[in-house]
Amino acid sequence: LIVMTDLDGTLLDHDTYSFAPAVPVMERLRATGIPLILNTSKTAAELASLRTTLQNTDPYVVENGSAIYLPAEQKGQTAHKTGDQVHILGARRSEILSFIQKIRVEEKFQFTGFADMEVSEVIAYTGLSESDSELAMTREFSEPLIWQDSAHQLRKFEALIANHGLRLLKGGRFVHVIGACDKGKCLHWLRERFTDSYGAQPAFVALGDSQNDVAMLNAADIAVIVRSSHHEPPDLEKQSSVIITEETGPQGWANALTQILDETLI
Ligand code: 2M8
Ligand code: MG
Ligand code: MG
Structure with missing residues (x-):
């Protein structure tokens, strides 16, 4: 077992x-x-x-x-x-970030990812301590997002990232952009x-x-x-x-x- x-x-x-x-x-x-x-x-x-x-x-x-x-x-x-x-x-976070930041500009998607946040914002969203928030921000393969746009836009975002070999998964608080894993x-x-x-x-x-x-x-x-x-x-x-x-x-x-x-x- x-x-x-x-x-x-x-x-x-x-x-x-x-x-x-x-x-x-x-x-x-x-x-x-x-x-x-x-x-x-x-x-x-x-x-x-x-x-x-x-x-x-x-x-x-x-x-x-x-x-x-x-x-x-x-x-x-x-x-x-x-x-x-x-x-x-999975995929490298640097590749994930450059793609989602590009389509955010092109499609005017509204979201806030960990890369856009100060430690204080991660603390506020998660309730983690400052040091644990810093560890959560030390990401290598994924980007958690707070989605601030419509459900329709989320489906469009999902389709665009899928064409790029990326996917979206819903956690307890965030939607996570990850590779094909x-x-x-x-x-x-x-x-x-x-x-x-x-x-x-x-x-x-x-x-x-x-x-x-x-x-x-x-x-x-x-x-x-x-x-x-x-x-x-x-x-x-x-x-x-x-x-x-x-x-x-x-x-x-x-x-x-x-x-x-x-x-x-x-
Ligand atoms: C994030 O993950 C959880 C998992 O369900 C979420 O989406 O709510 C991640 O950023 C993780 O690294 C972090 O520890 C956790 C804290 O709640 O949030
Ligand atoms: Mg989990
Ligand atoms: Mg869980």
Whole structure:
């Protein structure tokens, strides 16, 4: 069994970013040797800090499926740490920015991206601390936007970026412009890798709360939709094994995983 999880609104509370209710289950996963793979909109810079806090040493995925990081230990290189190995599926943020800034001028789109914001604005939108906001602004493969234009203009924007090999995904607060990647492709990639090292295909439990988690939830063997107090649960058309939690955020996360672990482990 492998657990893959979204962070914001899932393992972390949407508003406070607390994960306190999930701590006993994370300890249980560590004790049973079940990997906990973080698969998030957040940046590698944010994860460097968060993985220390969460005591997580497993592979992780950043910026909505843009890059997969394999910690050095995973390659058997504990003796000589050469740093994490990275597998990039997404696009460079510099390319994303130059394209969306060009079409903003041409089509008069109204939006504000992280590149347009001061740290104080990111703090105001996210409720993150100043240092965490700076880590969130250290982006390599995606641009989160506050869309300030009509739904019609958003569809036009989406079509234009699609012609350019980019896509749009909705997170808890922002719409994210990313390359031709998603969290689901990363689940498939890691499943193959773990199948090679385990000698058998592991079952994946995936947990998420938003539209940007749908590809990951559809790719998993068991999907857990963590309920949100801010939006409706996303639709999973391609998934037959779905749990929708009663509780929101980390409490829902903990309850669903406890139930799955109780049923799965002997
Ligand atoms: C952004 O991501 C969340 C994910 O759902 C969102 O769209 O609301 C990203 O900027 C991420 O880096 C940041 O940590 C997060 C903070 O809420 O917001
Ligand atoms: Mg989320
Ligand atoms: Mg997320």
